[in-house]
Every structure is written in C-alpha cells, then in structure tokens.
Amino acid sequence: MNAVVLLPVLLVLFAGGLIALQAPTNVMLARAGESAVLAALISFAVGTATLLAVWLVSGHRSGAASLGALPWYAWMGGVYGAVYVAIAAYAAPRIGLASLITLGVAGQIIMAMWLDHMGALGLARHAISPFRVGGAVLVILGVVLVRRG
Template identity: 70%
Template sequence: MNPAALIPVLLVLLAGGMLALQAPSNVMLAKAGGSPLLAALISFAVGTLALLVVWLFSGNRPGTAPFGSLPWYAWLGGMYGATYVAIAAFAAPRIGLASLITIGIAGQIAMALWLDHHGALGLPRAPLSAMRAAGALLVVAGVVLVRRG
C-alpha cells in the first residue's frame, strides 16, 4: 500500500477507536444527568467548542455564500450524529459496548452500500456487487457472533 494512502486508513482506525470511547463516556454523562439526551447535548457542546477552536486556528474563512446553494438535507449531518450519540448513551448499558458497535457498523455498512449503489448525496456511484454483499453479510455474521458470545 502506498504510504500516503495509509494515513487516511490510520486516521479512520483512530476515529473508530474514539467512537468506541465516546459511548461509555456518554453513558457516564447520562447516568450523572439522568438523560441520554442531556449526555448527547453535553457531548456535542464539547465537540462543537473543540471544533470551533481548531477551525479558528486553521485560518479557513469561506464566508456564507458557498452555503447558500446547498440542498436542505446537507444541513442534517449533525442531527444524524446527535441521534447516534443519544441512542448509544441509552443502548450501551443495555446491550453492551461490543454489541452497540457491531450493530452500529452493520447499520453503517447497509446504508453505505445503498448510498454507493445509488450514488446518493453526491457520492460516486458504486453498484452493489456479489463481493460487496458478501462482505456485508460477513459483518452481520460478526454481529451475531458478538451478540451470542
């Protein structure tokens, strides 16, 4: 593998590990505050503050004009993330972290295959193939093994 191509792979691996850390952190917040929604709100407030600081230091100042032509659904990304965080804070203590993560990954792969197949949301089209479907089924098999283990 090209060393330059390895960087995004390692960053995604790191981000995946951080996603696993996020759920139990939010469970602690949910227990302390009595609400997975409050935990998600706190989590997003801290994340928003962190992103604001990094963005301010980045020097990137695009203005508002480029955002005016975006379709309405381009603004929903944060809602998807907030929904996941709140559900994870609720579900992790009930089904366990490994089940939460593997079931979540199965959901991500199913949606990713659908989006790729249709080239939805501006993504390049990548039709569903037997190999891609087999890979998705292996993930589902992994979910079953983790749940039964």
C-alpha cells in the same frame, strides 16, 4: 499500501477507536444527568466548542460563504450524529459496547452500500456486487457472534 492511502486509513482506524470511547463516556454523562439526550447535548456542545477552536486556529475561512447555497439535507449530518450519540448513551449499558459498535457498523455498511449503489448525495456510483454483499453478510454474522458471546 502507499502513504497517500495509509494516512487516511490510520486516521479512520484511530477515529473508530474514539467512537468506541465515546459511548461509555456519554453513558457516564447520561447516568449523572439522568438523560441520554442531555448527555448527547453535552457531548455535542463540547464537540462544537472543540471544532470552533480548531477552525479559528486554522485560519481557513473561505468556504463559509458558500454554505447558504446548499440543499436542506446537507445540513442534516448533525441530526444523524445527535441521534446516534443519544441512542448509544441509552443502548450501551443495556446491550454492551461490543454489540453497540458491531450493530452500528452493520447499519453503516448497509446504508453505505445503498448510498454507493444509488450514487446518492453526490457520491460516485459503486454498484452492489456479490463481493460487497458477502462482506456485509460477514459483518452481520459478526454481529450475531458478538451478541451470542
């Protein structure tokens, strides 16, 4: 694997580990605040402050002017993230972290395959193939094995 591909792969692997850490830390917030929604709000407020600081330090401001021309659905990413974080804070203590993550990955793969197949939201089209379906089935079988364990 060349360095152009290796760095993003390692970064995504690292980010996946952070997602696993996010759920139990948000569970702590949810328990203390007695609300999964409050935990998600705090999580997003801290995340927003962090991203604002990084953006300000980066000095890159040229892209902000063109945001107004985007379609409405381009603004929905935060909604999806907020829903996931609140659901994870609620579900993790009830079904366990491993089940939460494997179910979440299964949902991501199913949605990603559909988005790729449709070429939705400006993505390049990647048709559903027997190998892709086989990979998704293996992930779903992994969910079953994790849940039974």
